[in-house]
Amino acid sequence: MTWTPEAEKRLENIPDFIRPMARKEVERVAKERGMATITAQVMDDAKDKFMKFM
Numbered sequence: 614m615t616w617t618p619e620a621e622k623r624l625e626n627i628p629d630f631i632r633p634m635a636r637k638e639v640e641r642v643a644k645e646r647g648m649a650t651i652t653a654q655v656m657d658d659a660k661d662k663f664m665k666f667m
Contacts, residue, residue, distance in 0.1 A: 620653055623653060638663060639655060
């Protein structure tokens, strides 16, 4: 998967211990939508989806 610079920068703001799981989840959401590039919007969508379970 390709990540835009903005998405990569946002990923860096996620705490180290959760970052690998967050990356997997964001990539899973993108894959479900048939997207090959991770954008800030994909990250927002993954966050919204994840927060529904909290």
